[in-house]
Amino acid sequence: MxxxxxxxxxxxxxxxxxxxxxxxxxxxxxxxxxxxxxxxxxxxxxxxxxxxxxxxxxxxxxxxxxxxxxxxxxxxxxxxxxxxxxxxxxxDDAWHKVIQRKLDSLGAFGDVADEGMQLAGGAGPRTERIRAAQQALTWLRDIAARNPLKT
The missing domain is CATH 1.10.10.10 (Winged helix-like DNA-binding domain superfamily/Winged helix DNA-binding domain)
Structure with missing residues (x-):
């Protein structure tokens, strides 16, 4: 070549x-x-x-x-x-930083979701849509917490 x-x-x-x-x-x-x-x-x-x-x-x-x-x-x-x-x-740790920022943002969404569920009244379809997003993001965050990146 x-x-x-x-x-x-x-x-x-x-x-x-x-x-x-x-x-x-x-x-x-x-x-x-x-x-x-x-x-x-x-x-x-x-x-x-x-x-x-x-x-x-x-x-x-x-x-x-x-x-x-x-x-x-x-x-x-x-x-x-x-x-x-x-x-x-x-x-050297550029990609670790990228991924960590993404994971941190997933965790931060929990607070936003909690507020949204309160605004939506705590029950009903609006609350369930917010809860579904929160559960999916929490699941991903928790997986990452159990398997931290090695630098």
Whole structure:
């Protein structure tokens, strides 16, 4: 396999990551491409210019997406001694953070559901719809609590 074939396969995989992020998490395609690239690149650090060139993104859109990913803790800035360039790499526990945030949000829905059931009068079809959502989310949260992620 040639180097170009491998590069094409890597770019297709990055695009698959981007598609997943768009469809499952409503992130922008550029955000997904950044994550995909930083997961698969070697060495694991890339400058903003290298990222923009690889995923063919404008510097302006790249900057806002990099800021978003840095703020939520999925990527971090890396400095190399003697080099003024800022590099970025995906955090080692990035996916643990993503999943933990999702699990935390499931638990937080319990309070919202309790309030909704009180507003709905505690009985009847409205209450049952809310209770069904609460039970499903609680079930998922409890499974995760019994099987915590290892980092």
């Amino acid at each position: 040639s180097s170009q074939d491998n590069q094409d396969e890597v770019l297709r995989w990055i695009e698959r990551v981007a598609t997943f992020c768009v469809e499952e998490w409503a992130l922008s395609p550029i955000t997904g491409r950044i994550l995909g690239l930083l997961m698969i690149c070697d060495p694991p650090e890339r400058s903003a210019g290298q990222i923009a060139e690889t995923i063919q993104a404008s510097r302006a859109s790249l900057t806002s997406n990099m800021r978003f990913l840095t703020t939520i803790g999925l990527i971090r800035k890396v400095r190399v001694p003697g080099d003024r360039t800022t590099y970025y790499r995906i955090e």
